[in-house]
Amino acid sequence: MSFLSNFEWSQNIFYLLAGAMVFFGFFTVVTKHILRSAIYLMSVLFFSAGIYLLLGADFLAGAQVLIYIGGIIVLLVFAVMLTRSADLAEDHPPLTRKLFGAAGAITFFVVSAYLIEQSPLIIEKSLPSESASIASLGKSFVDIGASGYALPFELISILLLGVLIGGAVIARKEMRTK
Amino acid sequence: MNIFLPELTVLATGLIVLIYDLFAIKKDNSKFSTYFSLLGLILAFVLVALGDSGQALGGRFAVEGIEPWFKLIFLGSSILTLTFTAETFTSKAQEKLNHPAEFHTMMLFSITGMMFLVSSRDLISLYVSLELATIPLFLLAAWTKNIRSGEGSLKYLLSGALASAILLYGFGLLYGLTGEMSLAQIGPKLTANPALWLAAGMVLAGVGFKLTLFPFHMWAPDTYESAPTSITAFLSVASKAAGLALFFQLYYRVFSTHTLSFQFIISLFAAATMTLGNVVAIKQKNIKRFMAYSAISQAGYLMMGFLGTSHESTASIIFYLLVYALTNLTAFAVIVHHTHNQDDESIEGLRGLSLSHPILALIFMIALFGLAGIPPLSGFVGKFFLFSVAAKSGYYWLVTIAALNSTVSLYYYLRIIRQMYIEPLNPQEHPMKSSGLFKMGLGIGVLGSVVCGLIPMIYEHIDTNTIEWLSTLHVLGMK
């Protein structure tokens, strides 16, 4: 079941969310303070969760808040605060680099938007009423058949184990055993 | 027979090494983890060599035709890497590696990822196994835990994360164009339209980072220089092979009906990459940085193989990858041994090596000549096949550039040989002791890099497998 089945309303809410995301997304990359940048990124991610709700991806919206906002942003803020380094906390790009970056990003955006506009990419449809249930999402993780994703699910568990072990080895204090 | 068996063997080896370390009584058990990892890898190697082709998980995982060759290259290069990594756990050099058990576990996990990468048949498995193959390498690149390796690894991590973000966006567009995740179904459904070129460009950029193609190579020299030397060796071979495997999957399965439109761009990438690698390599002073640029130019040669449309082009890429892996790892075995014993990474540190260690110097010379492509060695045969693929498709200008580049590369490889053979002995040279394991690995490497070119059976075998592999793609309704 979709969050909002009324098409008009969902469209209005989408524009509201999109506007906020554009606003905060822009400030995420132009602000000088990395800590503020992290907070703006958090807003972008939070509004993205709203978009997922609008699209009927309820579980993904929850995961977004838990993993992205609760995990990744906290880690980034933690890194800035822990190190208390001015170089890490602030970033003053020179004007030439800003101009170069703006030219690159705008060119990329215009060209890509044009390419996508030109393609018969999309079978335009209004929001379909049915939406994937959380149960089918969970089932696909343990389904070893043609429509399941048991393989990547197992692989990612190996990866997370490896990252935990390796991260601990790298980050911990080296004991002098000699 | 279960077609997962080799992958599971590698994975289980990694877990056993880790758990053994937890309960081990002796503190220093680098011997156990080295030998046990080698045992597991050799077992997996044999299992891959004897294994059948087949499918599992409803077609999400498959082994067909040439995929065992990729797996053999991954496993073989990690076996060779471990033979010369063993002595870096006990050396006195600054770059001494700690935590052997975790080191081997990371490495084995990464190899598991690479092996699954070759056999994945949908975008999700492909993406996850690519990350499983690369993320442990970020950690391994920082394993010496000094500022230099940390910075190099951070640079590697940032460019790797950027590459996977770009790749992910490209995958998203592919999904949007077709509504499918399975590679076999995306391929036929893709029609030529502007958004496809955007997706293809993003995929190419993402792969370019992994393969160190020209505009996306900038992380490689710094990371190669600062990583532990044995990890540099592994990165320059296995990680590059994984990038190539990813490109193989996408090029032949997803973009199979549009490969002709790719060729011109690929030829530009190839020309720019090999030229840049060669030109910058000339003035390098640090041997690891030098090998990084040499590896970049080799990636340029490898890309030439994608210009053909027949089975010969595919076979020539795999053959050259095999030869390159053997030759480059032989060269790196000597470099690891030398830098760890002398604590000196400059090219000049090698001077007079032929006087103190004639066999080591001879082997290094053979490996460098192999990389340059001097006739009797297999490097020459491999390059010859690649050049002929480009020539057959009418890219004569590229063949000319590649031939010129090979000549330039001979010049800078000769610079090192000059240091070893003509310059007087380095007065500060420490005596070097080599372990049996190191000698064995070196022997296998040098034997392979000479013999692969002399025995035509190997290429013929790859060619037969390629024809078989391409015919399975035809069965799926591609090409």
Next chain:
Amino acid sequence: MLRQIVLLSLFLFSTGLYGILTRRSSVGLFIAIEMMINAAIINFVAFNRFLAPSHIDGQVMGIFAMALAAAEVLVGMAILVMLFRQRKNTDIQSMNSLKH
């Protein structure tokens, strides 16, 4: 509405690109990369909803991509902590030990 969502995600991806091109602080670069990954996930979810609502492939990819992004950031933070043990500055620009 799908076109607008794709345009929005393209905008976020481009701002991320701008961040990559201008930032030099490693955390700043991570933030830009996270924005790009988020843009890609939005694409997957939107395509899933409008093009192939019978399967949930796009959402599955979204969840995996999130977990992988978390793993990458975790590794990055481990390396940053290690670097700060050694030194007080992790600015990419002041990487003096690696010369060009």
